[in-house]
Amino acid sequence: MPESESPIHERKVATTKAPTYKVAVVQMHPKPMQPDRNFATAASDIRSAALQGAQLAVLPEYHLLNWKPDDPKFKFECSRWKTYLDKYRALAKECNICIVPGTILELHDADTPDERLLNVAYFIDNTGEIAGKYVKKNLWGPIERLHLTSSARDEHPVFDTPLGKVGMLICWDLAFPEAFRELIAQGAKLIIIPTFWTLSDCSPAGLAINPVAEGLFLDSMLTARCFENTCAIIFANAGGPPGKGYAGRSQVCLPYVGAVTRLGSSAEGMAVVDLDMQVVEDAEANYQVRADLARGDWHYDYRHNTDKPVDSKL
Known part of the structure; x- marks a missing residue:
C-alpha cells in the first residue's frame, strides 16, 4: 500500500483544543533530617512558582528528610x-496553587505489631483540599523493602483535579509499564512522578560501563512512557552536589517533544513551563493507544502471577 494510503495517515488530529497548563517542577537537595529547613526551601519555591502563574508545583520524593532510616x-x-x-494544604490555599509535595513518609501504629511506614504522594488542589493520595507500590530493593510497606495489590488510583484526570507514581514505579497502563485505562492524561533516583542506584558492573547509566535510563524511559501511553509526565527528582551521586534531571515530558524542560544534576533548581495538553490529544489521535485499550477484545492481561500470594510487607 502506498504511504499516502496507509491507515495511519488517515487518523485525524483532534478538533477540540485541549488546555495548556503552567506547571513548576522543583528539584531540591533534601538536607538529611532537617524537615523544617527543607519545608522552608520548598515553600519558597512554591511561592515563587505561584507568582510566575504556575497552576501546579511538584516536589521530589523524600524531600523533607532525605532517606536516613537508620538515624535515631x-x-x-x-x-x-x-x-x-x-x-x-495551607500553602496551596494561600498561594492558589495545586501542590504535589513530593512524598511524605508516614509512620502509622508506631511500636505495635501493625507498625507501618508508608511513602505517600498527595495531590493537593488550589483550595487546600486533598484530591487524591498514592502509596508507593514498587519498592527499591532491600534499601526500601526492609523499612517500607508497599500498597501491594491496591489499584493505582486516578484523581479528578483542576488539571484534569491525574495519576501519580513514585520513583521505581517508573520501571513498570503495567502501572502506566492501569492509569491511562482509567483516563489519566497527566502522570506525576516524585523521585529520589541517584546515579549510584546502578550496580558496579553498570557504572564501569557507563558512570551516568541511570541518567540514560531516566531520559530514555520518560520519553518512551510518554509515547507508549500518549500521556504527559512531570518528573521531580532530587539533586545534589557534584560527585555525590545525585542524578537530577527533573523534567516535564510530552510525546512528540520529549523533555519540554530538563534540569541538570545540580542541587537546587526550578523550571516553570507551559504544558500543552493538545500534544497529548494529537499523539492519541495518531497512535490510538487509549482507543485500543478501551476495546472489549483487547488481548493483553497484566495480572501477572495471580496464583501466588502477595507479601504486603514488600
Missing part, C-alpha cells in the same frame, strides 16, 4: 507527617 530520630520525624501535610 527518623521514626519520630516520620510520625510528624500530618504537621507537614497540613502546612502544604
